[in-house]
Amino acid sequence: MGKKVKCLVCGAVFEEGVDVCPVCGVGPENFEPVDTVDSDFAKDTDEKFLIIGGGPAGRSAAAAIRERNKEAVITIITMEDELPYNRPMLTKALLADHSDNALAIEAADWYEKNRIFVMKGTKALSIDTTAKEVKVELSDGSMGLTVYDKLVYAPGAFCFVAPIKGAELEHVMTVRNISDTVRIREIVKERGVRNVVCIGGGVMGLEGASTMNDEDFNVTVLETSGALLHRQLDDRASSMLRKIAESKGVNIITEAKIKEITGDAVVLEDGRACPAELVLMSTGMRPYIQLAEDAGIEVDRWVVVDEHMRTSAGSVYAAGDCAVFNGQPQAFWAQAEATGYVAGANAAGDDLVYEPIGSALVMHAFGTAVFALGTNGKDPDRTFRCEYELDEAAGTYSARYYDESDPDILVGAILVGDLSAMPELMTQIPV
Ligand SMILES: Cc1cc2nc3c(=O)[nH]c(=O)nc-3n(C[C@H](O)[C@H](O)[C@H](O)COP(=O)(O)OP(=O)(O)OC[C@H]3O[C@@H](n4cnc5c(N)ncnc54)[C@H](O)[C@@H]3O)c2cc1C
Known part of the structure; x- marks a missing residue:
């Protein structure tokens, strides 16, 4: 068996020699050798x-x-x-x-x-x-x-399928298993798909949207909340990500109220119809x-x-x-x-205790990269101090959140565009 490395970002362990982490997609600068004792x-x-x-x-x-x-x-x-x-x-x-x-x-x-x-x-x-x-x-x-x-x-x-009229139609797919991707490829051929609607602006919805956009489909993302990745990102980061996705040609509709999915569109309550021969549902x-x-x-x-x-x-x-x-x-x-x-x-009879592992968001999509860990400053019961740098032209954003009650302790961080600070942040934010 070859030597193993650990991805410092997502914690996955895999054989050394690969160019990107097979789980979160970061490069080898984030890998460290692990001793498999x-x-x-x-x-x-x-x-x-x-x-x-x-x-x-x-x-x-x-x-x-x-x-x-x-x-x-x-x-x-x-x-x-x-x-x-x-x-x-x-x-x-x-x-x-x-x-x-x-x-x-x-x-x-x-x-x-x-x-x-x-x-x-x-x-x-x-x-x-x-x-x-x-x-x-x-x-x-x-x-x-x-x-x-x-x-x-x-x-x-x-995958949870949101109770939307038409969700049971054959061209409405979720992505959990290899068999789902096989069926999606078949639908693309059978229906001559050109237009794809992704329901859900979370990580998996956006990764799917980005992949389909890279393959030259016309992609629309429908998100019911007011922002992309609203649970992980703050408003500045969501807005920057949206602009980046739109600059790649992706149509993004937030606060989308979906009325129904038909054979060739997703129809919103305000009457707009988003053409879709394929619908990817990523609703949890x-x-x-x-x-x-x-x-x-x-x-x-x-x-x-x-x-x-x-x-x-x-x-x-x-x-x-x-x-x-x-x-x-x-x-x-x-x-x-x-x-x-x-x-x-x-x-097997051993006595191991689980050491909790943090759950960082790392996403590569629309030609950029996004990282988030800890709070995004939206908790209404706490007050945060935020230090941030935003460079719209370069497409980079970096935010660090500190709890006002303990201003020296970093409790959250968000990066867009440049993830070089990610390994350091991973060690600073408590699980
Ligand atoms: C599209 C996608 C992208 C993801 N991206 C990331 C990411 O970037 N980073 C990250 O950290 N995590 C990511 N995840 C989450 C990650 O894949 C899961 O956390 C992980 O796979 C969970 O592992 P598991 O072994 O608990 O379950 P699973 O990987 O779901 O494996 C469980 C297996 O058990 C089978 N099974 C279920 N019920 C039965 C039954 N009754 N009898 C027999 N077999 C059964 C299932 O079919 C499945 O094959 C992603 C998940 C998906 C779907």
């Missing part, structure tokens, strides 16, 4: 470890178990037909052909070598925590039961909690875990997008990898 803990048993979910959390859990237990049976159940892959690349390379496993986190021989059995195209239907059984639907449609001694619940999240994610909830495991919008990633049910751990720790959802890539690792290690 083998765990001291070892406990070989003939236990059966079952992992629901073949994403980064599930893969990391499997790796952590195998590092500690050379004999156990490790099985990952995943609904998708692929090995765990770099999901964040989907919106960054929306029209690329991902069928050749190019996005895979690890190649097939890694699973063979580590004797990690991946049941692709297999859906977990229910969990019986007393009998320690999971009912599954196999890829051929048949039903089966898999037993476990320890279970790691890591099914991730799914929802964690998969149903199986856990039905099994009697404690949920609070997400599956509740402690610092060991234990759920309320014995022998059941949870990690990744489905999990919440200390009231904080773990919905970023590096968090999924880290919580998955802790869950797997502890399922």
